[in-house]
Amino acid sequence: MQPSSPFDETSSNIELGLLLLRLLQGLEPGELERITALAAASAQKQRVPASPSAQTTAEQSQQVVPDSTNSPSNPTAEQDQHIMPDLTQYRFNSKAERMPRAVPEPAEVQSSKLSLSHFSLQRTPRQTTAPDPEPPVSDLNRQNQLDRIAFVDPSTCKGCTCCVILRQRLEREKPIDKRLPVEVWSRIFQYLYPSQLSRVSLVSKTLYDVVDRLDLWLKVYLQGYLEVPVPNIDTNILKPDLPKRLMLYVFARSFSICEQCFRFCDGETPGRLPFMPLPVGERLLLTPNVDESHTRVSESKTKIHLCLNCRRAVYEAHPEVAPADVFGFSTKKELKEMYHLGDKSIQGITLRTGGNGEPVKYFQWEALKRARQLHGGDIGIEAVPKSLSKSMKIMNGRIFRYRLKYG
Amino acid sequence: MKVTLESSDGQVFTVDKEVAELSVIIKEMLVIEQANQDHPIPLLNVGAVELAKVIEYCEHHRNDPTIDDDEDYDSRKKPIEMDDWDKQFTIVNKEMMFELILAANSMQVKPLLHLGCRYAADIVKRMSPTEIRDLFQIDDDFTPEEQDKIEWEKQWTKL
Structure with a gap:
């Protein structure tokens, strides 16, 4: 029986160290001193049982557990046997330790006790916290109890100020696409046209997911194809044969959907190109810009495809020279x-x-x-x-590929 | 009547009650905690700098009628009601606009949230993905396979 794999321990120690480092960066000088003193003390404590821990643990567990029915070929049984004494030891130690730890003791005096207590500290989290085995966290937690700095996983702890500060610090370092909650992103995306959304979705995975899950696509689908949702009470309120990936389907059919009114324009008849959505400068649409300094994409890219009716309305409001x-x-x-x-x-x-x-x-x-x-x-x-045939060919090709992939 | 607000880093601001009530969260808190108003209201997600800006915004808009909060995609078409002060406010606070959006979101200051989202949309819609990544230091975390997969989705504007 090994107490714990050294690799696990070091890796989680490194993680913990990084967390601590980040925390320390934002602390007051006085707090910093206190924490360094604490760290020195804990390092001293850990140094003592580091090497003999494996041996002593084995010996102690053999002492406590009567070696009666233990068959070495059955590892689970063996483990079960050892869990028991560990837990009892932990309980015993934690009780016994609380008193002497209140008074600062030199490390030599504690050393005899520590070999035992350290063993239990190392072991216990493996059994008690099965879902989230992080031995050093609970270790540190215990050590810091006296200093009222509870070091818990900052994503779950909500109470202590230390974690709140740490969490905020970590939060601030995240890129903006992960910091803003989904509802804020979808609120922002209300103001974007589908072609702009398709561009934004290529930025990162997070944004892609947000764009993909917008209910805009359902709206476009239902409105664009005049498929009124059938109020079907038994199974699905909406039409059952909805495309699997609405966003992609809408993209594939984008050529015949007006981006403003989402109307589906039938492009099958030749010579109907002027009825189809055609690119219109985005500036003309009723979206005054809050800030003009970020105009970077070339004008050709900021065009929105509008159907005949929408174009008429736009040009009525903004006559061309x-x-x-x-x-x-x-x-x-x-x-x-x-x-x-x-x-x-x-x-x-x-x-x-x-x-x-x-x-x-x-x-x-x-x-x-x-x-x-x-x-x-x-x-x-x-x-x-102009002829529609080329555009229709492109669009039909896309729809074909979509169907090939998603049925 | 005055209300005290405490930012996450412990700074305390005193504002008029009607100003603070532009935040839905604070309004609800005030209803619940009518008895003890000696304590400052803690805002754990809002830093002092942002809170100061939010209060500045609320002070200016204290007499505005409440807007109905409809999340509709037709809002693209609606012209935004924005006075010169708002415009100046966004331009001055350009750097921390996203912080303000977060603050407004956690405090539920609806008009400010709208303004911020409007601003963010303006930035985002005019840029190519690479430019957005550069501006916000976002990592391109698509794997090569995913890149291939979305390759033909880019085609929306290319006709």
Whole structure:
């Protein structure tokens, strides 16, 4: 029977030392002196029984336990036998020790007693605290009782000021993503659009988890696909065949979901690109910035994909400026080519009739304004002649990969 | 009527009751502990520096109507009500804004929490992941396999 594996002890001692070091950094000078004195005393005590402990423990346990039915081939039985005397010793020692320890004694006087008491101290935590075996913690705890510095695991202890300070100190050293509680992060993420969230989620595992568990994705899913949750009383309130990883599923389908209203835009029909979510500068959206100094990501990255309706609303509130060369007149054919306007929408634009067989010309600026309104900004006008097939191909590929992975 | 508050490092602040009651936690504490108000109210998670700032904020907003605390994703669209004082407050305390968020969260000072979250969102949404990591000294703790796994999730904006 070995008292304890030396590796365990040293590693936990190192841990403890680190903890102590951090604690000491923040202490008052007077407290520091007291603790160094305490540490010196405890070191002296520990030095005495360090080498013979293994031998003495074996001897003592043999003395106490009558060696009657003990078969060496059965290790569990052997261990059980030894647990008993240890516990009794511990109880005995702790009682007996309390009195002499109140009076400071020289180490030589204690040494005879200590070999015994140290043994029990080393042994007992292994049996008594099964879930969290940290021998030195309880050791130190006992030693510090007199000095009223209870050294307990700071994550569980709530009472003593020493632990509170230590915990705060440790807490402050953590990176910000672990310090802020999840509810605060999700509160922060309320203000972000899905594409921004996807960027934030790549920062660290913690943030990835927080983003992954936002209920935003369920909202997007339900709203975007017009799948009204069926009030099913027996099993699930929500639709039973929800995708396993909502966030990923939403990401995969991101091309056809408006980031503002979460509407699902059907992109199957060709020529419907202007109806699909198109990137709009984030500045235009109704999110005034508290602090402008952190604008770092290039403008192209801070664009939010908005559907036609949302784009119209945005550009209504923030009209785009007129280009310099727009105040001329052009024919109906030119307007149709440039701004993709139909016959109906051209009606009513200020026109100039040319004599001598010249065609009727329309005021360009007015036509542009009308086109912007119709297609949702310049970006919508540009998108009209473009094809959807490439984007749809990308999106279908993503959804295919998602299904492959998560079913 | 005055109320005394004690920060985690033992500093005591005396504020008006209505100022302190902007914090939901303190408000509830005051209801419970009406009898003995000689003791300062301990705030174990709030340091003195942060508490001073929180009190400064509460002093300024003492007469504000209470806002309803709805956690809704439509809040992205809502314009933020922010006066010049608030703007100045965030810019001056830029360095410790996250500490203030924590303090506001533990004291449940709702308007300050909103302001802080708004600010944090502003920072976070404009940066690339690497920049965020640099700014807050966050470790990139994704394993290579996880990196591969999330590789195609990055594609949201690339169309």
